[in-house]
Amino acid sequence: xxxxxxxxxxxxxxxxxxxxxxxxxxxxxxxxxxxxxxxxxxxxxxxxxxxxxxxxxxxxxxxxxxxxxxxxxxxxxxxxxxxxxxxxxxxxxxxxxxxxxxxxxxxxxxxxxxxxxxxxxxxxxxxxxxxxxxxxxxxxxxxxxxxxxxxxxxxxxxxxxxxxxxxxxxxxxxxxxxxxxxxxxxxxxxxxxxxxxxxxxxxxxxxxxxxxxxxxxxxxxxxxxxxxxxxxxxxxxxxxxxxxxxxxxxxxxxxxxxxxxxxxxxxxxxxxxxxxxxxxxxxxxxxxxxxxxxxxxxxxxxxxxxxxxxxxxxxxxxxxxxx
Amino acid sequence: xxxxxxxxxxxxxxxxxxxxxxxxxxxxxxxxxxxxxxxxxxxxxxxxxxxxxxxxxxxxxxxxxxxxxxxxxxxxxxxxxxxxxxxxxxxxxxxxxxxxxxxxxxxxxxxxxxxxxxxxxxxxxxxxxxxxxxxxxxxxxxxxxxxxxxxxxxxxxxxxxxxxxxxxxxxxxxxxxxxxxxxxxxxxxxxxxxxxxxxxxxxxxxxxxxxxxxxxxxxxxxxxxxxxxxxxxxxxxxxxxxxxxxxxxxxxxxxxxxxxxxxxxxxxxxxxxxxxxxxxxxxxxxxxxxxxxxxxxxxxxxxxxxxxxxxxxxxxxxxxxxxxxxxxxxxxxxxxxxxxxxxxxxxxxxxxxxxxxxxxxxxxxxxxxxxxxxxxxxxxxxxxxxxxxxxxxxxxxxxxxxxxxxxxxxxxxxxxxxxxxxxxxxxxxxxxxxxxxxxxxxxxxxxxxxxxxxxxxxxxxxxxxxxxxxxxxxxxxxxxxxxxxxxxxxxxxxxxxxxxxxxxxxxxxxxxxx
Numbered sequence: 001x002x003x004x005x006x007x008x009x010x011x012x013x014x015x016x017x018x019x020x021x022x023x024x025x026x027x028x029x030x031x032x033x034x035x036x037x038x039x040x041x042x043x044x045x046x047x048x049x050x051x052x053x054x055x056x057x058x059x060x061x062x063x064x065x066x067x068x069x070x071x072x073x074x075x076x077x078x079x080x081x082x083x084x085x086x087x088x089x090x091x092x093x094x095x096x097x098x099x100x101x102x103x104x105x106x107x108x109x110x111x112x113x114x115x116x117x118x119x120x121x122x123x124x125x126x127x128x129x130x131x132x133x134x135x136x137x138x139x140x141x142x143x144x145x146x147x148x149x150x151x152x153x154x155x156x157x158x159x160x161x162x163x164x165x166x167x168x169x170x171x172x173x174x175x176x177x178x179x180x181x182x183x184x185x186x187x188x189x190x191x192x193x194x195x196x197x198x199x200x201x202x203x204x205x206x207x208x209x210x211x212x213x214x215x216x217x218x219x220x221x222x223x224x225x226x227x228x229x230x231x232x233x234x235x236x237x238x239x240x241x242x243x244x245x246x247x248x249x250x251x252x253x254x255x256x257x258x259x260x261x262x263x264x265x266x267x268x269x270x271x272x273x274x275x276x277x278x279x280x281x282x283x284x285x286x287x288x289x290x291x292x293x294x295x296x297x298x299x300x301x302x303x304x305x306x307x308x309x310x311x312x313x314x315x316x317x318x319x320x321x322x323x
Numbered sequence: 324x325x326x327x328x329x330x331x332x333x334x335x336x337x338x339x340x341x342x343x344x345x346x347x348x349x350x351x352x353x354x355x356x357x358x359x360x361x362x363x364x365x366x367x368x369x370x371x372x373x374x375x376x377x378x379x380x381x382x383x384x385x386x387x388x389x390x391x392x393x394x395x396x397x398x399x400x401x402x403x404x405x406x407x408x409x410x411x412x413x414x415x416x417x418x419x420x421x422x423x424x425x426x427x428x429x430x431x432x433x434x435x436x437x438x439x440x441x442x443x444x445x446x447x448x449x450x451x452x453x454x455x456x457x458x459x460x461x462x463x464x465x466x467x468x469x470x471x472x473x474x475x476x477x478x479x480x481x482x483x484x485x486x487x488x489x490x491x492x493x494x495x496x497x498x499x500x501x502x503x504x505x506x507x508x509x510x511x512x513x514x515x516x517x518x519x520x521x522x523x524x525x526x527x528x529x530x531x532x533x534x535x536x537x538x539x540x541x542x543x544x545x546x547x548x549x550x551x552x553x554x555x556x557x558x559x560x561x562x563x564x565x566x567x568x569x570x571x572x573x574x575x576x577x578x579x580x581x582x583x584x585x586x587x588x589x590x591x592x593x594x595x596x597x598x599x600x601x602x603x604x605x606x607x608x609x610x611x612x613x614x615x616x617x618x619x620x621x622x623x624x625x626x627x628x629x630x631x632x633x634x635x636x637x638x639x640x641x642x643x644x645x646x647x648x649x650x651x652x653x654x655x656x657x658x659x660x661x662x663x664x665x666x667x668x669x670x671x672x673x674x675x676x677x678x679x680x681x682x683x684x685x686x687x688x689x690x691x692x693x694x695x696x697x698x699x700x701x702x703x704x705x706x707x708x709x710x711x712x713x714x715x716x717x718x719x720x721x722x723x724x725x726x727x728x729x730x731x732x733x734x735x736x737x738x739x740x741x742x743x744x745x746x747x748x749x750x751x752x753x754x755x756x757x758x759x760x761x762x763x764x765x766x767x768x769x770x771x772x773x774x775x776x777x778x779x780x781x782x783x784x785x786x787x788x789x790x791x792x793x794x795x796x797x798x799x800x801x802x803x804x805x806x807x808x809x810x811x812x813x814x815x816x817x818x819x820x821x822x823x824x825x826x827x828x829x830x831x832x833x834x835x836x837x
Contacts, residue, residue, distance in 0.1 A: 175429040175436050182426055189413035193427035194398045194479075204432045302593060 008269045012148035014141045017268070019149070019157055022230075024223065025161040029239035029257045030167050031211030033250060034083070036243055037171065038204030039184035043099030047106030048209050049216030052077035054110040056217045057129040058117060060318040066130035066221065067243040073217045074210055079211025090292050100164060103236075105231065111229045124227040131225040132156065154222035162238025162253075163211070167227075168250040180204055197247025212236065238288050245295055256291075263287035326389075327516055328374065328405075328485060333383035335369055335540075343369040344380070345540040351485065355508060356517045358527040358548070361537035362560055362757035367520050370537070371487050373396075374518075375407040405488040405741035406478025413477075414462045421458035422467070422475050423446040447474050455510045458582025458740045460683035463630050464806050467615065468499040472506070486510065492526055496615050497785065497819035504530050522560075522758070523786075524553040536560055561758050576793070577606030578641075578775035580657075581627075586636035586646075588622050588801075597621045598801040599636070604746065604836040609768065609778040611810055614784055616821050619801040620781045621663055624750045627779075629653040629662045630668065640746055654683055657745030661735055661752050663781075669735045672724040676716060677705030679723050679739050708737040736767060747771055747806040750781045765791060783817055785822075794836070797821035804828065806836045 008014055017195050029043045035042035042048075054075035060069025084102055087093040115121045139152035171177040181189045183200045191197050215235065216286030220227045237262050245259075268282040328351040335344040343366045343757060351357050361367045372378040374385065376394030377424035384391050394400050399405070402579045404621035416425050421441040422429075428438035454472040461472060471491060478486060488507075492500045507517055507530060514586040519531060525722040528532050528548060536547040543559045556633060581604040588597035604610045612721050614620055625631040627638055638646045648721045654660075662668035670679050680688050685792065689700045705719035714733045723734060731750070749768060753761040767798055768791060773776050782788045788810070795810035796803045798816060805828050807813040820826040 047331060067446065169435075173435045177430060177431070178436060180416065182418065185415045185417060186413070188413060190395060190427075192409075192413040194396070195427050 003270050004272065008272075009266070009275075012145045014127075014265060014269065015149045016153070018258065018262050018265045020153060020223070021041060021268070022258045022265045023154075023157045023160045024218045024235050025239050025242060025257040025260050025264075026164065026254055027156065027218065027239075028212040028236055029242040029246070029253045030163055030250065031186075031208030031215075032240045032243045033248065033253050034167065034171070034180070034211070034267055035201075035204045036200050036248060037184045038180045038207055040088065040095060041083070041099075042084070042212070043096055043206045043242075044080065044102040044106075044236075045208065045239055046232050046234065047217075048077045048212040049219070049232045049236050050110055050230070051080050052104045052213035052216035052229060053220035054113065054124075054227050057124050057127060057220045057225075058113075060130040060184045060221065061124070061127035062131065066132055069130055069221060070132065070217055073221075074213045077213025077216065078206055078209040080201075081205045081212075084301040085205040089198050089201055089205075092180060107230060107254065109277045110227070114229065115243035116228065117217075118248050127226070128223065129225055129227075132222050154218070156192070156218035159214065163214075163255045164250050171266045183272060192303075212239075214220075215239070219284035234285065238284070241288050241292055245291055259291065260288055276323075325353045325716075326350050327387070329384075329386040329389075330374060331386065332371065332382045333370065333373060333385075334381045334602070335366075335378065335567045336381045337372060337746055339346060342540050343372070344383075347383075347537070347540070347542050349535060349542060351516060351557065352359060352533075353516055354511060354514060355532040356511055356530055358534040359518060359520045359537065360522055360527055360534060360556060360560060362522065362759070365537040365560070365731045365757075366540040367537050368489060370491065371407060371518065371520060374400065375405060375487060377407075381609040392584045401478070401481050401483065403412060404484035405487070406481060406483030406485070407488060408471070408474045408478065408491060410489045410683055411735070413476050414470060414695060416463040417461060418685045419459055419461050420456050420465065420473050420553055424448070424458075424480050426477075429822035437748065439744065444480065445476060448479050448678055452479060452507050452513065453505060454478075466500065467617065468496075471495070471503070475506070476555050485516045485518065485521070486646065489520045489523070491519070492521065492523065493799055494616060494783065497815050498823055500526070524556050525555065525786075527551070528553065538562060557758070576608040577775060579603050581608050581779065582637075583627070584637045586623070586626065586638060587634045587749070588619075588626050588631065589634045590622070596801050596833040597626065597634075598799075599802055600798060600801070600805060601636075602806075604779050605778050606745075607775045608793040609772050609780050609791055611788035611795040612779065612781040612798055613788045613795060614783075616783045619800045620783075620798055621750070623783055624660070624663065624748055624779075627653075628658060628662075630749060651683075653741050654677045654742070659739035659742050659744035659747045661732075661747070662741055663750035665731055665752070667737055670731060674721050675705075675720050675736055676709065676714065676723055677719040677725075680708055680719075680732055680741075681706050682740060683738060708741060712737040725784035732756050732760060734763065736764065739770060742768060744771075744776055746777045746779065748779045750779075751783060752780070753782070753784065754785060767784075785818065789813065789818070796837070799827070803833065803837065806833045808836045 019292060028049055032045055051072040056073030059072035060066050063069065071241035079104060084098055087098040088095045111121055114124060118124055118126050118228055120126060132154050135158060136151055137151045141147045171181060178193050179190065180200055183195060183197050187197045216232065219231055239257065240241040242256035243253050264284040267280045270280045271277065330349040333344050333347040336342050347366070347370055349370065350559040359367045359402045362544065364488055369378060376397045376399050386392065391618065392403060408457060408749060417428065418426065424445045425441045430437045430444065445456065449456050454476055456469055456472050456476065466692060475486065491503060511517060521527060533545060534548050534551055534556065536543040536556060538560055563587060571766050584601050586597055586600040590596050600623060602610065612620055622631060623692065626633045627645065629652065634644045640656045645656050645658065666672065666815050668707045681704065685696055702719060706805055709716065709719055712720065712733045714737065715730050723731060750762050752768065756764065768778060768780065780788060780791060792810040795807040795813060797805040803823065805826065
């Protein structure tokens with residue numbers, strides 16, 4: 001049995017599945033990163049993903065046009081983000097509380113609308129929703145292992161990597177990105193230079209809304225082609241964890257998100273074993289918690305180690321002086 | 324000379340009813356260095372914030388070049404060439420010096436930030452006005468003096484003709500202050516106008532052409548600097564004669580109260596903040612700690628008072644170890660603490676004066692009766708201290724938050740002095756306190772010393788540590804780099820070299836005096 005699992009992991013197909021499964025973590029994580037750096041942590045990524053996933057499915061089913069579904073999904077996610085921004089930035093509501101409220105509303109709201117539209121509270125399987133196309137990269141797709149890994153993904157997966165690069169350039173190379181980081185680091189100073197803190201944070205929250213929406217759409221229009229209740233399953237929060245584990249940088253966030261994706265993929269592989277499925281499904285979440293714990297312990301250990309080394313050096317110096 | 328800026332009959336009343344400016348008329352001539360002095364709360368900063376568009380006057384007219392203007396934001400002011408350098412720097416720590424200079428008005432190439440151009444701009448301005456900076460260093464890695472020059476470059480980049488500097492020397496060493504003054508003179512030579520807010524009268528004499536004195540929201544007068552004397556200016560500021568120097572009778576020091584040996588502290592981020600600090604404080608002396616802020620003084624005080632854990636070393640008060648004990652245990656060992664940040668560590672702002680006066684003693688009789696606190700005792704205790712320390716308040720039951728800065732500090736003094744400490748640790752005791760209260764606080768510190776308390780005084784105000792201390796040490800990068808057994812005989816310049824790390828004494832040289 002274990003052999004089968006190991007064989008499964010050390011295969012091109014597994015690597016490809018890691019990329020596929022990481023996509024709905026990378027995209028919202030990038031969104032989380034942007035809003036975090038602007039000083040307005042977006043705790044509502046989860047809810048935004050859910051709303052976008054739902055809207056995309058419904059609109060693509062009714063219009064029978066996959067792109068209209070995608071656009072509607074993005075707009076719906078932006079709308080939710082705009083609500084959050086309005087509550088927090090303009091009405092002065094607490095960001096965390098408003099975010100939690102939005103998440104709860106998204107969970108209940110999508111189930112309610114799903115029931116109204118389909119009569120089903122579980123999934124949208126009765127709706128004929130569309131899926132985004134899969135891209136086979138010419139030439140590369142014919143290279144044996146590499147082709148399997150790199151080719152044949154849906155557009156969201158490619159988008160996730162391209163956007164990481166974009167976000168990186170945006171944040172560090174454009175004036176707007178520098179403004180965004182400035183606002184997050186010292187809003188008072190930014191304001192004193194004529195930067196509009198509120199507007200920049202609004203922009204950041206909207207961008208995070210778009211990115212989280214892409215993550216949600218990836219779930220319901222690529223990974224699966226239907227909407228299921230609570231189908232985001234905490235990915236919005238894991239994405240937020242990836243932002244911090246990744247040291248609040250785009251590439252670090254990408255790597256952290258892929259790490260979480262790896263554990264997710266691993267739990268899929270282990271599904272074939274005779275272990276209770278609840279245990280297996282727990283793996284990605286437990287891995288997230290573990291990763292964050294290890295990360296903080298390491299940081300503390302490093303500080304202690306530095307302190308110890310310094311003290312030894314100091315003792316040696318005083319001893320040398322004594323001689 | 325032509326009048327450049329005129330502020331006419333400015334009145335500023337804040338929504339809470341505080342009158343910050345009460346009919347102020349103030350004018351600045353082109354090309355002059357104009358010092359604006361006054362106690363804290365005299366309304367100088369408010370007046371300048373109005374000129375800079377950060378605050379709007381309740382009434383009154385501002386004229387620039389003879390034309391009346393209405394500023395809605397600092398951007399309007401900067402458009403007309405008025406720039407202000409705040410006391411707390413408006414900078415982004417993780418960005419470079421050059422990026423901070425151009426922030427909000429960046430040079431771009433094809434939509435991207437043009438870093439090369441930013442560096443070039445910074446270097447050119449830096450050369451033109453003699454403000455030395457390292458354009459590619461991040462702000463978090465440069466010292467306070469450079470950060471201040473960055474702040475000046477920022478407003479010059481935005482085209483400032485009138486530079487308002489709000490207490491620019493408060494954070495500088497004497498040498499850095501001299502550098503700054505040199506730059507200010509260069510700026511003026513090139514046609515700029517400088518308004519210099521300060522409360523250090525010696526600097527007024529040294530740098531300014533004219534001086535305006537404010538008190539209680541009003542202008543007491545404007546005069547050419549060469550006609551002003553320090554004593555005269557002080558009298559205008561306070562409204563009575565002020566004793567700038569505290570007289571201090573000679574007094575033989577007593578037994579060793581605090582002994583610190585090889586104290587080290589490494590911050591959570593792994594920075595080595597204290598690198599083996601050793602010294603003693605004796606009964607009946609004031610040991611002053613001088614140094615540029617950020618060289619470990621804050622951490623030293625917080626480690627000694629139980630607010631931070633020490634990483635290594637020893638500290639004893641009359642033989643009792645105090646390191647890594649709770650603040651209460653440290654206090655019970657006979658330590659009193661006037662903290663640097665009185666709003667966070669010194670007071671519970673929403674609690675009443677009476678409550679703040681018992682936080683270090685409520686658990687002991689007579690305040691504690693069984694499981695309860697004896698409120699009658701608390702009120703009496705509060706009433707006594709309010710009278711003794713002249714705390715201006717309608718009563719002991721008002722929240723501390725409603726008091727002025729000076730009166731808040733008096734609440735802390737009342738609590739700490741009345742605990743009859745063996746050791747008094749005072750960190751920046753007169754920061755942000757007006758001249759009158761400063762005088763009172765200094766007298767009280769000397770009074771404690773005369774009564775035989777050991778006093779450890781940490782202050783960024785060099786003149787203050789020099790005049791109050793019996794002995795003085797200088798801290799630089801987490802170490803004591805110099806000790807002056809007779810503070811009165813040291814010169815500011817000499818101490819300045821130690822503060823900058825240019826000079827240092829060897830451990831052998833210092834040993835006998837620590």
